[in-house]
Amino acid sequence: MRNVAVVGIGETAFGEHWEKSLRALAVEAGIAAIRDANIEGADIEAMYIGNMSAGKFIGQEHLAALAVDQAGLVGIPSSRLEAACASGSLAFRQACLAVASGEYDIVIAAGAEKMTDLQTEDVTTTLMGAGDQEWEGWLGMTFPGLYALMARRHMYEYNTTREQMALFSVNGHKNAALNPKAQFPFEITVEDVLNSPLVADPLRLLDCSPVSDGAAAVIIASEDVAKRFENPIWLIGSGQATDNLALHDRKSLTSLRATKIAAKRAYEQAGIAPEKIDVAEVHDCFSINGLVALEDLGFCERGKSGKFVEDGNIERGAAVSINTSGGLKAKGHPVGATGISQIIEIVKQLRGECGKRQVPAEFGLTHNVGGTGATVVVNIFGKELKER
Amino acid sequence: MRNVAVVGIGETAFGEHWEKSLRALAVEAGIAAIRDANIEGADIEAMYIGNMSAGKFIGQEHLAALAVDQAGLVGIPSSRLEAACASGSLAFRQACLAVASGEYDIVIAAGAEKMTDLQTEDVTTTLMGAGDQEWEGWLGMTFPGLYALMARRHMYEYNTTREQMALFSVNGHKNAALNPKAQFPFEITVEDVLNSPLVADPLRLLDCSPVSDGAAAVIIASEDVAKRFENPIWLIGSGQATDNLALHDRKSLTSLRATKIAAKRAYEQAGIAPEKIDVAEVHDCFSINGLVALEDLGFCERGKSGKFVEDGNIERGAAVSINTSGGLKAKGHPVGATGISQIIEIVKQLRGECGKRQVPAEFGLTHNVGGTGATVVVNIFGKELKER
Numbered sequence: 001m002r003n004v005a006v007v008g009i010g011e012t013a014f015g016e017h018w019e020k021s022l023r024a025l026a027v028e029a030g031i032a033a034i035r036d037a038n039i040e041g042a043d044i045e046a047m048y049i050g051n052m053s054a055g056k057f058i059g060q061e062h063l064a065a066l067a068v069d070q071a072g073l074v075g076i077p078s079s080r081l082e083a084a085c086a087s088g089s090l091a092f093r094q095a096c097l098a099v100a101s102g103e104y105d106i107v108i109a110a111g112a113e114k115m116t117d118l119q120t121e122d123v124t125t126t127l128m129g130a131g132d133q134e135w136e137g138w139l140g141m142t143f144p145g146l147y148a149l150m151a152r153r154h155m156y157e158y159n160t161t162r163e164q165m166a167l168f169s170v171n172g173h174k175n176a177a178l179n180p181k182a183q184f185p186f187e188i189t190v191e192d193v194l195n196s197p198l199v200a201d202p203l204r205l206l207d208c209s210p211v212s213d214g215a216a217a218v219i220i221a222s223e224d225v226a227k228r229f230e231n232p233i234w235l236i237g238s239g240q241a242t243d244n245l246a247l248h249d250r251k252s253l254t255s256l257r258a259t260k261i262a263a264k265r266a267y268e269q270a271g272i273a274p275e276k277i278d279v280a281e282v283h284d285c286f287s288i289n290g291l292v293a294l295e296d297l298g299f300c301e302r303g304k305s306g307k308f309v310e311d312g313n314i315e316r317g318a319a320v321s322i323n324t325s326g327g328l329k330a331k332g333h334p335v336g337a338t339g340i341s342q343i344i345e346i347v348k349q350l351r352g353e354c355g356k357r358q359v360p361a362e363f364g365l366t367h368n369v370g371g372t373g374a375t376v377v378v379n380i381f382g383k384e385l386k387e388r
Numbered sequence: 389m390r391n392v393a394v395v396g397i398g399e400t401a402f403g404e405h406w407e408k409s410l411r412a413l414a415v416e417a418g419i420a421a422i423r424d425a426n427i428e429g430a431d432i433e434a435m436y437i438g439n440m441s442a443g444k445f446i447g448q449e450h451l452a453a454l455a456v457d458q459a460g461l462v463g464i465p466s467s468r469l470e471a472a473c474a475s476g477s478l479a480f481r482q483a484c485l486a487v488a489s490g491e492y493d494i495v496i497a498a499g500a501e502k503m504t505d506l507q508t509e510d511v512t513t514t515l516m517g518a519g520d521q522e523w524e525g526w527l528g529m530t531f532p533g534l535y536a537l538m539a540r541r542h543m544y545e546y547n548t549t550r551e552q553m554a555l556f557s558v559n560g561h562k563n564a565a566l567n568p569k570a571q572f573p574f575e576i577t578v579e580d581v582l583n584s585p586l587v588a589d590p591l592r593l594l595d596c597s598p599v600s601d602g603a604a605a606v607i608i609a610s611e612d613v614a615k616r617f618e619n620p621i622w623l624i625g626s627g628q629a630t631d632n633l634a635l636h637d638r639k640s641l642t643s644l645r646a647t648k649i650a651a652k653r654a655y656e657q658a659g660i661a662p663e664k665i666d667v668a669e670v671h672d673c674f675s676i677n678g679l680v681a682l683e684d685l686g687f688c689e690r691g692k693s694g695k696f697v698e699d700g701n702i703e704r705g706a707a708v709s710i711n712t713s714g715g716l717k718a719k720g721h722p723v724g725a726t727g728i729s730q731i732i733e734i735v736k737q738l739r740g741e742c743g744k745r746q747v748p749a750e751f752g753l754t755h756n757v758g759g760t761g762a763t764v765v766v767n768i769f770g771k772e773l774k775e776r
Contacts, residue, residue: 001490010598019520055443059525062472062633065762069633075649077628078763079478080470084450090467094482101489104391129449134409137447240465245450245457260461261463374453 005232007218008037014332050087082129086370088339089377164306176326183332212335237270256373272300276374393620396425402720431626473517474758475729477765533743552694564714571720619631625658644761662686
């Protein structure tokens with residue numbers, strides 16, 4: 001199995017792009033990645049693109065062909081991957097496996113979503129396609145509702161407080177204020193969160209990631225090719241796993257089994273422990289999911305994530321710098337693009353290109369969740385190649 | 389790059405399954421494949437599933453997690469691939485690349501679609517998501533309309549006749565009559581086709597593949613593992629390619645460039661010429677596309693497919709036995725399942741398990757098209773391993 005590295009990154013700003021179509025966003029991100037890598041479009045041998053639900057958002061399936069067409073890369077193989085909000089990470093992982101197999105040397109992995117063309121209530125219905133439509137969606141359940149159940153149970157089992165959850169959003173916004181690509185580049189306070197409108201008790205508006213448009217792309221190269229680039233960032237560990245689709249079928253409401261399986265695999269492959277991770281982008285679609293991720297990824301003990309956040313451990317330069325991009329909450333969450341966008345932030349941190357939000361970083365991690373945790377992908381990146 | 393083989397196959401009957409949900413169909417096919425391979429579910433390390441539009445057909449995205457959940461395989465990585473009607477072949481190809489990379493030794497590649505839960509007019513709208521929604525779909529174009537343009541142009545350029553096109557459907561039905569899994573297991577005549585209702589001039593009802601429910605699955609193993617199985621069928625060549633998404637952007641209306649690119653790659657990898665192919669499943673979503681495929685795959689000269697069919701060259705045991713399963717027209721076309729179903733027919737022919745529709749076969753080919761040809765996958769299979 002060949003090693004692979006990220007040698008180019010590019011993304012659009014996340015937000016409400018009324019003036020841009022999905023195809024325009026995808027091309028903007030792709031061209032930025034190609035320019036960043038300093039290669040030609042003709043060097044790219046295949047495309048992988050993550051997208052959750054363009055069929056419902058804009059009536060467009062077959063996005064992989066559309067993206068190569070619009071990018072002027074017609075001819076090369078192009079594949080769309082989907083696992084709800086983890087779609088971007090699936091595209092990245094399949095792209096890496098295809099390069100590792102020897103089939104290609106340079107590929108592009110992208111993610112894109114255009115969500116704001118629908119009314120908000122239709123967006124909520126569409127997103128419920130990420131859960132079990134027969135046993136959750138059609139019975140009236142929504143994603144805020146499902147995560148509210150997880151939050152309430154975490155509060156019950158571990159005495160996690162509303163304020164501790166709010167602090168996760170506060171941290172994201174603090175970082176987003178330094179990220180020009182962020183949808184909400186401003187700070188908020190715990191009081192702001194606690195006074196924001198109730199969405200699904202105990203979750204309030206500022207616990208929830210927004211509806212966003214955006215696209216992100218990375219260029220992936222095989223070991224030999226990557227070494228010719230100036231600053232390759234190596235994928236040193238990767239895991240993907242599943243859990244029951246419906247929340248009511250799970251063994252636990254306060255832990256994502258798929259995160260634990262995927263993380264175990266990624267840490268083993270990388271040969272490092274959680275303590276070695278300097279910077280991580282975790283999937284805070286709702287603040288509670290950020291807390292749960294800290295536990296499942298081994299950054300703190302089971303049930304202790306509230307206290308861990310309260311003690312300042314996730315701030316920039318602390319025990320582990322969490323969501324320096326702003327995270328899903330503050331940077332934005334165009335669902336199919338999120339996994340790739342997380343990777344871009346980690347690559348920028350490892351390259352040392354994060355400006356005011358830069359932290360000292362040797363190892364970085366991404367954690368991308370589909371649905372309420374039925375799919376999870378964990379990637380670990382390093383500045384140095386790990387010999388296998 | 390490691391060699392891979394198909395070591396297990398399973399599928400549902402294709403048709404209108406009012407009594408079965410998508411999840412039930414997927415599990416039925418998967419279990420049949422596991423039994424055919426004579427392995428345990430626990431032996432499977434990852435799942436890849438092709439599906440075009442469950443989000444629109446039944447409100448369900450995140451099908452990859454649903455499928456492993458329902459199959460009792462929770463935990464393993466599971467990925468959904470989509471490229472419209474070529475989704476099944478994308479799942480197969482990514483599964484093969486992942487095994488080739490060394491990441492897994494045994495994986496399952498499946499395809500599933502449940503189309504009959506929607507009204508027919510909504511099915512047509514949903515399928516148009518496979519084309520360019522902005523420049524074709526929203527302007528009123530439908531898939532029968534697009535393929536009718538291709539048919540009319542082929543008749544104009546090459547004097548292809550209505551009767552010749554009809555013969556492609558007649559051949560499919562003749563084979564389907566011998567296939568218990570087929571949606572339409574009965575013979576039809578040229579007159580039946582020519583007297584059937586006009587759908588989009590010159591295409592009539594019996595030129596068009598139906599709306600179907602169904603699922604199909606294959607078990608894929610790495611070279612070392614596959615050799616332990618009784619009758620592995622080897623993937624000896626594979627190509628995937630793209631073309632412009634919108635028909636009006638193409639250089640030709642009478643040839644699919646993506647087929648030619650994908651076929652070239654597959655033939656080169658297999659080290660054989662088109663003349664060596666004994667049996668092929670080609671993508672006859674409309675009869676005209678079957679004719680075009682015969683030319684693009686090199687089975688006959690450009691513009692001569694009508695005559696080639698008329699002369700009996702595609703019948704069982706003739707120059708090349710085409711669509712012995714019945715093809716999309718007569719076996720049925722549950723879009724995401726079709727690519728896998730084509731592979732199953734070829735594997736059965738190479739194993740010699742096709743009963744009354746068996747033909748002498750050493751090499752077999754599958755040709756799966758997304759949209760009007762914006763994505764094409766071509767696979768070549770052999771009974772013997774080809775050393776690389």
